[in-house]
Amino acid sequence: MIQGEYQGNNVEKIKKILFQDDEAGLELFRLMQLYLFKDSDKDDVLKLTESNIPPSQPNETGYLPIGTWSPVFEDGEVVFVRNKQADTAFWESNCKQFCLKKKSTHKRVCVIGESVAAGMFFTPHISPTKTLSEYLELHSEGMWDVIDLTRNSMNAGALLETCRAALQINPDYIVVIAGNNWYTDITIEHSGPISRRRMYVNALDKGNICAIIQQYKEKSVEFAKEILRQIDGISSEVQTQFLFVLPAVNYKDWERRYPLHWLDNKKTSKWYEKFKLAVHAIENKDYESGLKLGVEMIQIDGGTNATSSRIVANCLMKLGRNEEAYAYCAAESDNSLLFDEITSFPGMSSLVRKEIKREEKSFKHIFFFDMEEIFQKFSGEKVVGSPFFVDYCHLSPEGYKISMAPIAGYITNCDVQIKNIDDDNHTVGSFYLATAYFCIALYNTHLNRPVINNFNMKKYVSLFQKAVDCCETVLDIMELYIKARGCQFGTGFALSKSGQKLSDMLNSPLDLPITQQAPGVDAFAITCICEILTANGRKGKKLLEEYQRAYINLLDKGVDLINPQYMEWINSHTMAAIDSENGTWRNMPYHKSWWPWSYFTLASDTLNDLEMEIVLRLPTSFTAKEKKRVSVVINNKVIKNIFVIDKWTMHKVTISAGCLSKGFNRVSLEWPELEQNEEKAISDLKDRYVKGRNVEFYPIFGEIFSMRVRKKTK
Structure with missing residues (x-):
């Protein structure tokens, strides 16, 4: 009993120390965890080499499973037979079984x-x-x-x-x-x-x-x-x-766009100024200026950012200097693997x-x-x-x-x-190739993010056309995809008849989940597919209008564009994952922008004016005392400038029908230049990292609590 009392008192003492207002106790506890209870370097390596295959032991045959193939006795011989286990779907080999002993002739x-x-x-x-x-x-x-x-x-x-x-x-x-x-x-x-x-x-x-x-x-x-x-x-x-x-x-073809982490030289804001100029130059095909600005960005970031390296690489390749571009392409790929907050790509x-x-x-x-x-x-x-x-x-x-x-x-x-290998269409079947290229086109459209802000539609449309060139039957799959994506705004995809039929037609059960990682409204892919359908004699235009109509009807009650499904390139804001809550408000309760611009998709007709109500703020770390301008842009046209501070404020914006296109519209906010105490930002980051708290490796340009759009009431 006395021992229990002492335990209780000690626990209370620990709580009191850990929960001091100045967090000194928490910091001491974390430092002890970091430095005193550290494993050896050898143990660290062993932990990093832990397998992601379900653990197994030798069975009655005396042999271990090999991946998803388990050893069994068959006619007195040991045979490894494909068996269901937790990760079976990841072993896509169509090998059903193989013998322990190989033939003497083989x-x-x-x-x-x-x-x-x-x-x-x-x-x-x-x-x-x-x-x-x-x-x-x-x-x-x-x-x-x-x-x-x-x-x-x-x-x-x-x-x-x-x-x-x-x-x-x-x-x-x-x-x-x-x-x-x-x-x-x-x-x-x-x-x-x-x-x-x-x-x-x-x-x-x-x-x-x-x-x-x-x-x-x-x-x-x-x-x-x-x-x-x-x-x-x-x-x-x-x-x-x-x-x-x-x-x-x-x-050459895959671009890896990543925001810049806080720099040590207090030049983070300078880097972003040059980034905006470089994007403008490249969008206007001024590759010499883009190259010069990209090199200056690398000089500032010390070669630690993917985006600056890709800007230089793209400009060099456009100028026909591919040999020089190689080192920058390699740096881009290497620097895209560093941090965990944004989807990275293995390499x-x-x-x-x-x-x-x-x-x-x-x-x-x-x-x-x-x-x-x-x-x-x-x-x-x-x-x-x-x-x-x-x-x-x-x-x-x-x-x-x-x-x-x-x-x-x-x-x-x-x-x-x-050349001795037969053509794939002949040996495999054109339909299987077509479905593969359809999934590839989806994957690229959802994840291959350009470093500039404009999209090369022809590039993505051509990927879908390649699937059609293999076999026109893939047009049926494209129609099913549009219909399934339109079921309950995408959430009913897997349960819809179209979605189930589509899944049965693909080559692998992994293909659809991989290509479907948080695509949101999916405006870009939907537009590309419908263009292909129309060009190949299908009712692509009608399917597009029906798909958009469902989103347009929501404007009667209003939509909030910071719902992650309306964000462009959602995987630029969160890690891609096959997760029902990824890309939802539960994962992203409000929008924070790591870029000078924030982009959203709005589906609308051109019959009604719309009213937008935005609640937003600059980061609390902004040092500027006066209000700063944020531009509201619809389809590349500024419709209003609003002025914000580092506290939540609400602003109303009228969007006239004349500014809108029928169907998908691009809504963007252009944030003010970074004005933050970079030295303090890094100091705070270090402090939070040691204490085990979440940290912000990237500066934030602005935050949006809500951005509701509805038809304007008369």
Whole structure:
């Protein structure tokens, strides 16, 4: 009893210390967690290599499962049979089963890796494994078992686990295609647990955000080398030869737009001033000026931001200076993986690629292939993109053919001719290709964000047309998509008849969830699809009007444009996730802008004036005393300037029918220049990071509590 009383008193003492108004107790407690209870560096690496495959143990056969394939006895032999488990959908291989023992007349090759290795979008009909198998059959007289053990989103731990488990079936070769998904566990998190903050707290304490970024890059290289050391160790103990393929990244066609983090040199606002000028120059095709401004931005940010690097790369490529653009493309991709608040796209770091190639000989039991070099040699271009890729890193069927040829050549010890593979339309079926390219077009339209503010409609429309060129039956799928997206404003997609029918027609159960990540009103994709439908003799115009009409009717009661479904490029404001609450008010209770502009989609007719009621403010950290101007813009035309302060204020704006287009309209707010105490912002960030609180790595231009639009009452 007395002991219990003492426990109670001690708990109260701890509470009193932790909840002091000045947070000194909380800070001390967090510092102890960060520094005194830190794991060893070795333990940190072991934690980073935890597998994302469900754990398993040897069963009655004495063997471990290999991925989703479980060992069973069948006619006295051990056979690995595809089995349902928590992550089965991610193993998209159509391999039903394979034997423990290979035939004496056969050689066995296992392909292991993440979504690039799996053949995302084209599985199960076309994949790198199938392409490699065809090459081996064509260019050797022997018999081959080529087993696809790839898994979408396979992390480093799962890769190591699958490599070890695959040795049970005694392969002659293991081909590993991996390295894109290794860095999510070292991402710099704005709300990460103390265990994850330990990686960066010293760098932040001694330096600033740029020091954290440098630490991240060093850790990514260190981590990749550790993974390869472990694979090399596995390979050293067996006769199986390991071939490791460094995946390539689409530098040419995929753009990675990311806001600038707070800088250490008090020039964050200066960077954004130049950014606005650079965007204006590029939109007016003044690439020389855009290039000059982009270089100045990099000089300010020290080469730590993706957007400035992409601006320079785009301008150089427009000016025909592709060789020079390569380094900036690589920097853009590397700098897009740093922070967790905005959707990033997997890709092998150029620093990791360079370091692996530099130390290639130290991994004595691995033979390396560099997919980027393969594409560069084939195309004669330094900056590679289409036709090898369909998005930021996933390959096209042509990419499979070109990248697998030298691997097949190494295994068979002969010169493999790429042209010997039959056309995909002939061997696979045009409809399967068409559905794949439809999903690819959706994915690009939802996620490939340009660094400027205008969209190249022709670019995206052509992606949907490519699907039609494969097979016109895909037009049926496009119509189903429009109808399903219109069901309960998208929330009824999966339950609608159109949505269910559409899902049954796709190649993989993963395709639709992947392409459907928080698209919102989806105005851009819907417009592109309806344009394609109309151009191909379907009732695209009617479908578009019906889709828009549902949103227009909401104006009778009014809509709030800060509902995430109305935000343009919602994944620029939040992490993409297959999550029912992602991109909703529960996840984003009010809008905060990391950019000088905020963009929204408004569906309207041209019969009625509209009234807008906006509640907004500048960030409380703004140092300006006087009111600042915010411009309200409809379809690139300023309709009103309002003046705001760092407290919530309400403003009414009338939108005349003459300013509106029938259907989708682009509503934007242009925020004032940043006027914040950058030194204090970084000091506050450090303080919150150490205490385990959420931090803002990016400056905020403005915040909107609500932006309601309704038909104007007479």
